[in-house]
Amino acid sequence: MIHRTGKDNDGANWKQVIDIKTEDDIEKLKTKFRPYADEIRDGLRELSKGSKTSDKQIDELHKYFLYCLQPAVRSKIRIFSLDSNESLDNTIFEAIVEAKQQEGSQQNKAVNREQLLSLALAWNAIHVAKEYIIKDDLTDLRPETKEKLFFDALTNNSPQFIDTFIKLNFDLSEMFYERKTNQPWKLKWAQLLRLYKKDEKKNVK
Numbered sequence: 001m002i003h004r005t006g007k008d009n010d011g012a013n014w015k016q017v018i019d020i021k022t023e024d025d026i027e028k029l030k031t032k033f034r035p036y037a038d039e040i041r042d043g044l045r046e047l048s049k050g051s052k053t054s055d056k057q058i059d060e061l062h063k064y065f066l067y068c069l070q071p072a073v074r075s076k077i078r079i080f081s082l083d084s085n086e087s088l089d090n091t092i093f094e095a096i097v098e099a100k101q102q103e104g105s106q107q108n109k110a111v112n113r114e115q116l117l118s119l120a121l122a123w124n125a126i127h128v129a130k131e132y133i134i135k136d137d138l139t140d141l142r143p144e145t146k147e148k149l150f151f152d153a154l155t156n157n158s159p160q161f162i163d164t165f166i167k168l169n170f171d172l173s174e175m176f177y178e179r180k181t182n183q184p185w186k187l188k189w190a191q192l193l194r195l196y197k198k199d200e201k202k203n204v205k
Helices: 023-032 034-047 055-069 088-106 113-123 126-134 143-155 159-167 172-176 189-204
Strands: none
Touching: 023 034, 023 055, 034 055, 088 113, 088 126, 113 126, 113 143, 126 159, 143 159, 143 172, 143 189, 172 189
């Protein structure tokens, strides 16, 4: 179960949340949501028709439903529709990003955009990254951070991220060439080797 203290920025009071550790807790929830308790139980029975769901399992599900009805818990639940055009991966990742941003806001800390972008790359969640993390501006990131993200996008075969980074003026000349005063710039062969080795490892797997 979720355990928190105090209030979130959206006013959710976690001190008032009733947990479901004991029978007394469950009875408190049944009393609190008495107008809906029977309707929920009947709905669960209806949904379980034709399955091997036992009464004990129905009781367990009923308990969790009542827990989730509490305002502080309910406000944190994200609904995913199977009829939605949005993918389940994107929905989960969006919830993670929003939770991280809220956590940073509560602690008066800046959100670690590098960490979130690395996670977005791993999930290949470009649309969520654009809306919640990138927001058409990555000028605050250090050059070495930009380089790491760009190379991660290359090795992860994430063309949409690559395109976005290029449009946001990631300096590719700095990443791939060594500047020489009054001389032609020298290609950083080590960078190409780095890409080749990562690609080779993928092929071996």
